[in-house]
Amino acid sequence: MADRLAVGIDIGGTKIAAGVVDEDGRVIARTRRETPTTEPEAVLDAIVEITAEFRAELPVKAVGIGAAGFVDASQSTVLFAPHLAWRHEPLRDRVARRTMLPVMVDNDANTSGWAEWRFGAAQNEPDLVLITLGTGIGGALVIDGLPYRGHFGIAGEFGHMQVVPGGNACECGNLGCWEQYASGRVLGRRAAAAVAEGSPIGRRLAEAAGGPERVEGAHVTPLAESGDEEAIAWIAEVGDWLGVGMANLAAALDPGLFVVGGGVSDAREMLLGPAREAYSRTLTGRGYRSEARIVRAHLGPEAGLIGAADMARLTARRRRPANPAARVRVRAAARSGRSPKRRR
Amino acid sequence: MADRLAVGIDIGGTKIAAGVVDEDGRVIARTRRETPTTEPEAVLDAIVEITAEFRAELPVKAVGIGAAGFVDASQSTVLFAPHLAWRHEPLRDRVARRTMLPVMVDNDANTSGWAEWRFGAAQNEPDLVLITLGTGIGGALVIDGLPYRGHFGIAGEFGHMQVVPGGNACECGNLGCWEQYASGRVLGRRAAAAVAEGSPIGRRLAEAAGGPERVEGAHVTPLAESGDEEAIAWIAEVGDWLGVGMANLAAALDPGLFVVGGGVSDAREMLLGPAREAYSRTLTGRGYRSEARIVRAHLGPEAGLIGAADMARLTARRRRPANPAARVRVRAAARSGRSPKRRR
Incomplete structure (x- = not known):
């Protein structure tokens, strides 16, 4: 012991x-x-x-x-x-x-x-891409059952792959990084804009948060769970970008499994459904290849x-x-x- | 023996x-x-x-x-x-x-x-990304000194990572694939357009090729080597997209070395100079990390x-x-x- x-x-x-x-x-x-x-x-x-x-x-x-x-x-x-x-x-x-x-x-x-490979969602899959959707996007690779950190130790910075040339400005100094389109930040930005505009969803978010100044991206998922169509659409949009980015990673890495964790993954199928759809739609060679599974992280x-x-x-x-x-x-x-x- | x-x-x-x-x-x-x-x-x-x-x-x-x-x-x-x-x-x-x-x-x-890892440009670098610029973009990964083919065998299809949403149509069925922006196809398309327009560079290409109907992308590099400013700019544009895509791959994989081969790499520094510049400009975390070297393939x-x-x-x-x-x-x-x- x-x-x-x-x-x-x-x-x-x-x-x-x-x-x-x-x-x-x-x-x-x-x-x-x-x-x-x-x-x-x-x-x-x-x-x-x-x-x-x-x-x-x-x-x-x-x-x-x-x-x-x-x-x-x-x-x-x-x-x-x-x-x-x-x-x-x-x-x-x-x-x-x-x-x-x-x-x-x-x-x-x-x-x-x-942790997901040892004890969680990826226990039987040695070729693994982990994507953590929090405020930004974290990433990790397991290759042949061992962590792969890259030559200098910093592989897995998937969130800073450019997906839109000249797109949204990223904290990293670049434009159009993936995490500007497929992370909690997107929901936070949309929520803040809705509150500022005083739009109906903005008012619903303010009510749920206990005041307009308290609204965060994290309030979007509960609202979507309660059936709010606009909140569902926001999460689906994040899911769509998630799927496009995963198809990019699959073109390069061809993993057997994607595990999606982080706070945004609390939206479960509202996120992963659109992500799988976008993935299958944009995966190169689709129809001629086996496709990686896309699952939610288990360990929270x-x-x-x-x-x-x-x-x-x-x-x-x-x-x-x-x-x-x-x-x-x-x-x-x-x-x-x-x-x-x-x-x- | x-x-x-x-x-x-x-x-x-x-x-x-x-x-x-x-x-x-x-x-x-x-x-x-x-x-x-x-x-x-x-x-x-x-x-x-x-x-x-x-x-x-x-x-x-x-x-x-x-x-x-x-x-x-x-x-x-x-x-x-x-x-x-x-x-x-x-x-x-x-x-x-x-x-x-x-x-x-x-x-x-x-x-x-x-071959490049065993006998060529990458002999001392076990974490390697190979990019072959021909008509399209081919790719290969060596990880910890062994070829990495992915879970289903088809890793390294870098050319089909999407770099422009809704961009140029690709033979793979998707839009905006990297190889539509950073491969010999781009030079071929530009050359064909220039010939069709009868522009000055179109006439120069037709002359070099022995007739307008014989012009191919491969005629651009010799013209650039002879000092043609427009041909040089076309290759630099391909190099720029090459560097942006390599920065994306470095965000995900953090290799020690990129080896660039294929016919387009005959343009040497006219291609690799702008590629290195774009790479250093867009690499996430630049300034806080070691950067992969970018070299031309040795084996032809x-x-x-x-x-x-x-x-x-x-x-x-x-x-x-x-x-x-x-x-x-x-x-x-x-x-x-x-x-x-x-x-x-």
Whole structure:
């Protein structure tokens, strides 16, 4: 048991979600707090505090961190995090120094994708594209059953593929990025415009949110669920762009499965139905090829921390061979750890 | 020596190029003929005849075929070839039955990419995107030093990623595919229009081609090389779209290297200069990340047959273990065969 628990910490632009995760991907303790977005030191302090709190109660053996940013190929340094203050932050070593635990750092979408492959929607599919629809689009690749991070560590930035030349301006500095058309941001933009115009749906959103100034993109899905035609159409439009972009990814990567997670995926078939339709309509070679399945993520908002903990646990075990005999056992464990395992 | 020679056959929409290739990627015998595009049986006959001719002279031990089409994940069946008459053609087994040799079938861009990684421009770069600019765009991926073909065998169809919503109609049935903006087809279309309009560059092209009816896209590059400003601008425009599309691929895949081959790459820096500029301009996260190099392919038009032969040779050796000791040797050979080797 002792070496089977790891801390997973998911550092998003607004929230830090953390938990202690066992070898079957179960979260057996959890905590949340606001992300201190302007102070890199404060985020580091929070990580160390959370780890210490968990450790006082449970024998954790490693720390995995999923961060909303570019992480380098050695899983040690956050190169750039648009919503945080980190620039070339050597996070792995700084946390390891203050916790004396093995630490793994990866992009939050990569850790979520890993969790879905190990314990969630993608357990039997080794060629996997994960798409996380939050405010933007996060992405992860699993290839031949292993995470693929690219040569420099930052593969999977699907949201910044250009889909409309000269299109909507993106926070990344480009125009027409996919996430400007197929993410929660689109719903937020439409909702804000509707409120500003005082249109009927704007008034319905304001009512649902408890005031026009409180309206966010997240209010659109409940409204659509209640049967609001316009809200349904907005989500369908996002789904349509999602499908077009997935067909682009399929042309390049030909995966067996797309897993769609993130808050916007709460819209379920209102999103995925139009996405599948657009995908089948625009997939190159359709009719002559097998088509990837498109499913919703299973693990919900804890996927990122579950995957981070699991990756840290597997990495830590691989890194600590005591003697040749132990090394063989460690390798066997790492191998079996990589194969899909049902969540009990 | 005996088990070190393999036949490579590159089946394009207009030409079949074939050769006998040694273990260092040298072509030691070669032949060419027209592709019989309407008769699947005639292509099969040609493959068998070419193999028999080579075999009468040299001890070839395997046949590798690179075909311009979708090949399934087991490297045996051509699912669909837009420029040939094949539909679900079980090519591997049909050739094997008539030659009694081990046969490997793959997409022609995959075989070209493999050749560049083994013997050409990408020898030290295990995370590689190959882009072949001919009439359309072919593509191949090498990931962690192995060809990546996708879950169903048809990854790398980069040319059919949509870059302009509602854009130019593509032969694949979609609108706005990348190859409608960044391939030889663009030069052909511009050249044809210029000839039809009787514009100055149209007259210059007709003169170079020996008559207006003979003008093709391939005449643009020599004209640009002679200093023609308009021809240079046309190639730069293709290069610009090439760079934008490569930035999209880098967002998703983060490779270490792009290798650009195919006939259009004969324009060299007139193409690659603007491509690099557009790539650096539109790459997401630029300034915070390492950037892939962009280089021209080294092996020229024989890359496809060289790679096909090499893949067939390696596959055949892996498939023929005589006894356990031999099996160990075979594996060692296959492993060493996978590592980069300089062309002597």
